[in-house]
Amino acid sequence: MPGSDSARKLTPREFKRKKILRAAIEVFARDGYFSARMTDVAKAADVADGTLYLYFDGKEHLLLSVFDDALERFIDQLKQEMERLDDPLAKLKVMVRLHLEALGRDRALAHVLQIETRHSRKFMRLLSRGKLGEYLSLLNDIVKEGQDLGSFRRDVNTGLATNVIFGAVDELVNRWLLADEPGDLTQYQGPLLKMLFQGIVPCEFHEGAAG
Amino acid sequence: MPGSDSARKLTPREFKRKKILRAAIEVFARDGYFSARMTDVAKAADVADGTLYLYFDGKEHLLLSVFDDALERFIDQLKQEMERLDDPLAKLKVMVRLHLEALGRDRALAHVLQIETRHSRKFMRLLSRGKLGEYLSLLNDIVKEGQDLGSFRRDVNTGLATNVIFGAVDELVNRWLLADEPGDLTQYQGPLLKMLFQGIVPCEFHEGAAG
DNA sequence: TCCAGATGAATGAACGCTCATTCATAGTTT
DNA sequence: AAACTATGAATGAGCGTTCATTCATCTGGA
CATH class of the missing domain: 1.10.357.10 (Tetracycline Repressor, domain 2)
Structure with missing residues (x-):
């Protein structure tokens, strides 16, 4: 049942997704959701602004x-x-x-x-x-x-x-x-x-x- | 002890202050604080935009x-x-x-x-x-x-x-x-x-x- | 009583800035 | 050479706040 095993290797895409999520946690926690800028999330994830929108809808x-x-x-x-x-x-x-x-x-x-x-x-x-x-x-x-x-x-x-x-x-x-x-x-x-x-x-x- | 009696008559200023507060409650509740616009609070209080800033700091x-x-x-x-x-x-x-x-x-x-x-x-x-x-x-x-x-x-x-x-x-x-x-x-x-x-x-x- | 002048509360159009989002371009893999 | 992925500068809508101006009310001298 691949997909339910949480310890399996992540695909590159899944990996980057996680990286963005982690960055979002840090930035949202630091600045608050409304003050936080997407640019800063991107920066924290070491990714370009536009990349965020390839993984999330906004x-x-x-x-x-x-x-x-x-x-x-x-x-x-x-x-x-x-x-x-x-x-x-x-x-x-x-x-x-x-x-x-x-x-x-x-x-x-x-x-x-x-x-x-x-x-x-x-x-x-x-x-x-x-x-x-x-x-x-x-x-x-x-x-x-x-x-x-x-x-x-x-x-x-x-x-x-x-x-x-x-x-x-x-x-x-x-x-x-x-x-x-x-x-x-x-x-x-x-x-x-x-x-x-x-x-x-x-x-x-x-x-x-x-x- | 005037000022502590909550049932006394309100000054015009106090009255308008309350009116703005009530309007803010309605608008913040309806639209959410961040989506709510000061313009709409003013409108709901039946007051000009600038007036809000004569009663509150922002x-x-x-x-x-x-x-x-x-x-x-x-x-x-x-x-x-x-x-x-x-x-x-x-x-x-x-x-x-x-x-x-x-x-x-x-x-x-x-x-x-x-x-x-x-x-x-x-x-x-x-x-x-x-x-x-x-x-x-x-x-x-x-x-x-x-x-x-x-x-x-x-x-x-x-x-x-x-x-x-x-x-x-x-x-x-x-x-x-x-x-x-x-x-x-x-x-x-x-x-x-x-x-x-x-x-x-x-x-x-x-x-x-x-x- | 009337009026000139002073006061400051109220107005709302305009300003200026902040981002979320986009997309033309560049890079990478197959 | 296609197909996929990433880039980041540019965009423009949205909105909190400001401030030059208006006007109702008050004051006091005639």
Whole structure:
């Protein structure tokens, strides 16, 4: 099944494509998407201005490609790692870990994914209907499975729980991006999961707390 | 103390300022911040192009003003409503309710606050250091107070809990904004709080879940 | 009451600059 | 010698901002 093996040799064309994508990440992260000039992306990729348009349909399509390319790799990895797991709780842990690891290791990419790709409603909808939707759907499946098996509460709406989990992780990454002295992003994995699993109110007070 | 009473009569200048701010919200929400033209904001405010610059220092400052103005009103209301409350749990409920109500009632404003103001790292830092920081600090205080009083778990980092709560609410609003048929935003208030308070894992499984 | 002069808020046409994109040309491979 | 790929200078539309000018309102002297 050639094409699905991510470790195979790249064709020259694929190689240059990747090189441009990487350059775009660096430049978009450094200057911001709107301030960034295509000329600078070309320069960073060591390629002529016009060449960009032989690989991408324009600036916006380049940004979209950065996003989808990154998420595709991430989703593949996620699926692969989850194959060996049955426990939804363990799956959720892995998902959060991979999410934090992937972004924690590449700050420029994180910046582009978290901030630059969210510049308009129109663009965000585009993302939601693409790879991001696939990712959220994966998360939703885990939550649903956990509820079916009884390891997650059944009395919270599945979609809402998905939303809370994603929102929490997403905001954590945002704060890490905005921090003046960002530490290791993955250090929060444990505490974050603890809070998501157990909530903020001790069990003995649960009756009066909600509602 | 004239000037702090939000219900007093507006001077002509204040009135026109508000009119421009409202127009900016509508136009930024409709076209997106970057696509929006100052000319169109002026048109929507029923004012000449140049007039905008008698009230604001430029396009970016106008966007910032929209944000700060909205948050200032929100924070004032929040402080006022919280004065009568002692219980941190109740305070948190009020905070989430007001947050969802304020945005749920004004979709254009929500759009601008959630999406258009987050177009760059630089701008987001500006927000964080201003009114948004004040808001987060308020939330952080509530969490801390709850932990001191024992109504919130002490074994979760205060800042992280603040982050999770804000992230969850924020993402909920985002999904509402992106939805094709958005319902009433406030309907999620109860379930959201329940999940934040109690977590996703039933109490009896807490031992093995975290970590 | 009337008017001359002063004030500054408001106007909107025009400016000037910034890029995303194009395409005629050049190079490279088969 | 075709076919494919790359180049980068030139283009021109788009738009934030400016500023010379207008005009409604106010002031105070007669």
